[in-house]
Amino acid sequence: GENVEQHPSTLSVQEGDSAVIKCTYSDSASNYFPWYKQELGKRPQLIIDIRSNVGEKKDQRIAVTLNKTAKHFSLHITETQPEDSAVYFCAASKNNNDMRFGAGTRLTVKP
Amino acid sequence: GAVVSQHPSWVICKSGTSVKIECRSLDFQATTMFWYRQFPKQSLMLMATSNEGSKATYEQGVEKDKFLINHASLTLSTLTVTSAHPEDSSFYICSARTIGSQYFGPGTRLTVL
Numbered sequence: 289g290e291n292v293e294q295h296p297s298t299l300s301v302q303e304g305d306s307a308v309i310k311c312t313y314s315d316s317a318s319n320y321f322p323w324y325k326q327e328l329g330k331r332p333q334l335i336i337d338i339r340s341n342v343g344e345k346k347d348q349r350i351a352v353t354l355n356k357t358a359k360h361f362s363l364h365i366t367e368t369q370p371e372d373s374a375v376y377f378c379a380a381s382k383n384n385n386d387m388r389f390g391a392g393t394r395l396t397v398k399p
Numbered sequence: 400g401a402v403v404s405q406h407p408s409w410v411i412c413k414s415g416t417s418v419k420i421e422c423r424s425l426d427f428q429a430t431t432m433f434w435y436r437q438f439p440k441q442s443l444m445l446m447a448t449s450n451e452g453s454k455a456t457y458e459q460g461v462e463k464d465k466f467l468i469n470h471a472s473l474t475l476s477t478l479t480v481t482s483a484h485p486e487d488s489s490f491y492i493c494s495a496r497t498i499g500s501q502y503f504g505p506g507t508r509l510t511v512l
Binding site for chain 2: 322331334377386387388
């Protein structure tokens, strides 16, 4: 089955700096890669996703890149703000089935 | 985005009792829903895939007789934790699949005394 690894487990940045979170996956058949943001005690919220036919996708301060050959994808947050502080999870799935999550990255943005 | 509700949001029960958690898709029909379990400071672990009108598919290591799943309609799936024990205490989250992605419910925090 699919195995998703996520790094780093914790990340602390200064407000205004960029943050990068990286994930690798094992199943070459996976074709859908969402990123979720989860605040303490709340549900994961989809923030951006990318499909295997696209190499990069951007939405304002958030961007995701996908390298199918290397089987890794990354989340980039620019101009970070304190409200970006949360746990971020990457995930991989085939056709939105059997979604497997990374271990999560706790991002802290210091004002 | 699509809206998924979950009820109850939290529950405390005695060891040995059963607890039912409901997951509803409010503005769309979901033929497939998923149940996850999340321990403190850990990731989401898929427990089972719930398919409307058929038996759920359980992940390896998840006891189907302990975690009963019923997906009776296109908008409702239920998870029943039977004979709950303290080690079942956790945050249970459902998600519903749409054409685009999966959307999560707000979660249910179960505490078994």
